[in-house]
């Protein structure tokens with residue numbers, strides 16, 4: 001497996017660094033019924049208000065901005081339906097959105113990330129990829145504990161950086 005940081009000179013955001021909003025999980029929790037409203041809390045402790053309309057979610061962000069996320073349901077091949085979000089950034093039909101400053105799909109986020117290949121974030125992603133691959137191998141317990149601690153700290157830092165990055169682009 002290629003893993004993080006391999007391949008293109010840029011890198012991909014590890015999903016673990018972002019808050020994931022999964023459409024089927026929301027559906028199973030009974031939240032996708034028109035007329036409902038709920039809050040999504042981000043890692044920075046600020047929540048996004050969500051109102052469910054018949055074919056969309058209306059989001060209100062902590063900064064007061066509002067945005068709609070389309071909802072689609074398509075029949076599944078063997079019966080039942082699959083739910084999708086329409087990414088408010090690119091309109092793609094996706095199963096999950098990720099909390100940056102706004103909720104966006106992985107395609108939108110990767111496009112942004114690829115531009116920034118030489119900065120601090122890249123270094124952090126590379127380091128975090130290196131640690132992840134080391135953790136897959138055999139290690140002394142003490143080494144493993146140290147690397148796991150470092151990885152948690154890096155991912156916390158990455159999350160902060162993600163917030164700052166998206167905070168900067170309107």
Ligand SMILES: [Zn+2]
Nearest residue numbers: 087090105108
């Ligand atoms: Zn998108």
